[in-house]
Amino acid sequence: MLHPGLPLKLTTNNSLYRGNYDSKVISVDEEEKQLIISAPLQNGRLILLPVGTILKVRPAGSSEDLGFQAEILSRTFQPQRTLTVTLPHAISHSGRAKPQDGSQAHGHTARVIAVTSGKGGVGKTTVSINMGVALSRMGYRVCLIDVDLGTANIEFLLNLNPPYNIAHLLNGEKSIDEIIIEGPENLLILPGASGLDRLANLSQWQFTRLVNSFNKLDQISDIVILDTGAGISANVTNFLLAADEIVVVTTPDPHAVLDAYALIKTAAQKKEGLQIKLIVNMVEKASDEARVKLNLLKACQDHLSQPLTYLGAIPESKTVIRSIREMDPFISRYPDCSAATRLQGICSRLIGTKTKVEQEPEKKGLHRFIGELQKLFNASGE
Ligand SMILES: Nc1ncnc2c1ncn2[C@@H]1O[C@H](COP(=O)(O)OP(=O)(O)OP(=O)(O)O)[C@@H](O)[C@H]1O
Ligand SMILES: [Mg+2]
Structure with a gap:
């Protein structure tokens, strides 16, 4: 059901970036369980959601229950502003660029x-x-x-x-x-x-x-x-x-x-x-x-x-x-x-x-x- 060009609605509860955003599918990588989407916009303004943010993703115009939860794995700025996010069944907090020591990032204390x-x-x-x-x-x-x-x-x-x-x-x-x-x-x-x-x-x-x-x-x-x-x-x-x-x-x-x-x-x-x-x-x-x-x-x-x-x-x-x-x-x-x-x-x-x-x-x-x-x-x- 996800295909390039499909308009998306993104929602996040991240305390810093709570809100609803517009985006669209750029490509789908079923093998890696990843989705590349355009960087989200809110009222036409680009929003720099950080890597690690958990999103609710759904096709624009569809009902809430067609959505799935995803995590932002990486961002690119050139040649196009995009986000790579997880497809369903691939949620993982350590999925973002892996710390190079091979360990997980430290969870929830700094x-x-x-x-x-x-x-x-x-x-x-x-x-x-x-x-x-x-x-x-x-x-x-x-x-x-x-x-x-x-x-x-x-x-x-x-x-x-x-x-x-x-x-x-x-x-x-x-x-x-x-x-x-x-x-x-x-x-x-x-x-x-x-x-x-x-x-x-x-x-x-x-x-x-x-x-x-x-x-x-x-x-x-x-x-x-x-x-x-x-x-x-x-x-x-x-x-x-x-x-x-x-x-x-x-x-x-x-x-x-x-x-x-x-x-x-x-x-x-x-x-x-x-x-x-x-x-x-x-x-x-x-x-x-x-x-x-x-x-x-x-x-x-x-x-x-x-x-x-x-x-x-x-x-x-x-x-x-x-x-x-x-x-x-x-x-x-x-x-x-x-x-x-x-x-x-x-x-x-x-x-x-x-x-x-x-x-x-x-x-x-x-x-x-x-x-x-x-x-x-x-x-x-x-
Ligand atoms: N590796 C470096 N090579 C060349 N110049 C440097 C280098 N590191 C710092 N500087 C120079 O030293 C100046 C002071 O650096 P910086 O402001 O980071 O120092 P600081 O220890 O934070 O200073 P302060 O004690 O005032 O807070 C810089 O503006 C830069 O000109
Ligand atoms: Mg200083």
Whole structure:
């Protein structure tokens, strides 16, 4: 009954994209149990439904009971905007682009990764954005949150202009579905999270609202990346201590390396058993990478008894600078450049390293994170 050209009605209950959409069949692949349809429109407007969304699909004009449930497996933008969705009997949550480690994406709680540095300007935001896109491509649903309390610049760097932010959530005007926006390649972005520093001052009502919203975010994300500020103030370290794992970015510059060490020391003294990982950015020579890696790993082991997992290095690159000017992640615009290749390796290693929370699943997710964060902000009196 499904044939190319057949007009379709799509419905989804996905909390972010609830609605009815128009589409049509482009092709049917019975063998793979897949259907390719045109990207959905609502009132003539293109809707970027994310991979993993569950849809009710039915031929336009037919009754509800002729419909079937489908999951979006992938999207294409060139030469035509299309969605590949499952045909009946092929529903599977892990059916979207498979995570490359062969494991399933994490179900309904997110892995919270804080990206940080001792010194400012070493590339945290650049790494966070591109890592988000790379992980998203690997099939994970990724949400990027800018918790740098000084500046909220992810939206600006991606040339996005979100109408609402976390302040609208906390004052009750908007729900989390309404403030989250979709950036490049399915990456979800929660704008203006700088309000999170006032966690200790939130009313009970606001805190409950935040927890409920983060529970929703847990359900739609596999990985949450927090782009934090630099340094050792409680405004930064609280996010690190509450996260499941910490990615420290440094450059080979000795000042940046010393500040990275000071940050790791402060965090390790505040909490035992942290999972800390290292990326060296803006590397000009392989010997610089080797020096920083050796020095930091050894110092953390010898003086702090804090293991550090080395994720890899990203070269100093004109292509990276160009992509920042073009307001597009280098991993999307220049996927074959050396920075992109190295970053892909870093993401594979990041995913390959199991977190403690995976061994204790009940302890993971944004629900735990936000409770922990509030305790930390209360204790540090910020
Ligand atoms: N791999 C790289 N090669 C060349 N230049 C880079 C690279 N990574 C970052 N940069 C440069 O460093 C600048 C700062 O990067 P970014 O904003 O990501 O740092 P940050 O650590 O987030 O800074 P802040 O501490 O201010 O938040 C970029 O604008 C870019 O010019
Ligand atoms: Mg930054």
